[in-house]
Amino acid sequence: xxxxxxxxxxxxxxxxxxxxxxxxxxxxxxxxxxxxxxxxxxxxxxxxxxxxxxxxxxxxxxxxxxxxxxxxxxxxxxxxxxxxxxxxxxxxxxxxxxxxxxxxxxxxxxxxxxxxxxxxxxxxxxxxxxxxxxxxxxxxxxxxxxxxxxxxxxxxxxxxxxxxxxxxxxxxxxxxxxxxxxxxx
Ligand code: SF4
Numbered sequence: 001x002x003x004x005x006x007x008x009x010x011x012x013x014x015x016x017x018x019x020x021x022x023x024x025x026x027x028x029x030x031x032x033x034x035x036x037x038x039x040x041x042x043x044x045x046x047x048x049x050x051x052x053x054x055x056x057x058x059x060x061x062x063x064x065x066x067x068x069x070x071x072x073x074x075x076x077x078x079x080x081x082x083x084x085x086x087x088x089x090x091x092x093x094x095x096x097x098x099x100x101x102x103x104x105x106x107x108x109x110x111x112x113x114x115x116x117x118x119x120x121x122x123x124x125x126x127x128x129x130x131x132x133x134x135x136x137x138x139x140x141x142x143x144x145x146x147x148x149x150x151x152x153x154x155x156x157x158x159x160x161x162x163x164x165x166x167x168x169x170x171x172x173x174x175x176x177x178x179x180x181x182x183x184x185x
Contacts, residue, residue, distance in 0.1 A: 015149030
């Protein structure tokens with residue numbers, strides 16, 4: 001039996017992959033992050049996740065596209081209470097359904113490594129989606145390994161982004177101007 005590991009980007013996948021290898025858990029990795037904008041950044045993160053997959057000799061499943069209408073299609077504040085709640089709901093819902101319909105016994109996500117993400121909300125959404133689609137959610141608190149994972153990413157030359165992913169988080173980033181410049185170059 002194999003677990004499905006949702007990955008938000010290469011750097012955040014490094015520590016979870018290392019841990020899963022150490023504990024002998026079989027897993028495939030899945031990319032599904034239509035929240036990431038603009039398309040240049042979506043491609044850049046996927047490209048770096050491919051490098052992280054090659055580093056660990058991991059199967060990487062690539063799903064979804066950069067959805068220009070990701071936010072326009074929903075009145076997300078009313079329905080979910082916050083944009084991040086909607087974002088987790090969409091991504092974890094897809095991953096849980098994919099795991100259930102493709103023979104995986106469980107799933108988890110590299111979002112659980114980041115001290116900048118809403119850890120408890122992610123776990124809650126994953127548990128709900130696990131119940132909905134009849135597949136196990138394996139909870140990990142990967143956060144103690146965040147720094148180690150970032151260092152590993154640096155050591156193999158992975159690009160490390162400065163904003164979460166959506167257009168709102170880009171606007172809010174202290175590095176906004178620098179990031180926009182990097183899209184040009
Ligand atoms: S800040 Fe991150 S988690 Fe929240 S909506 Fe934007 S991309 Fe999604």
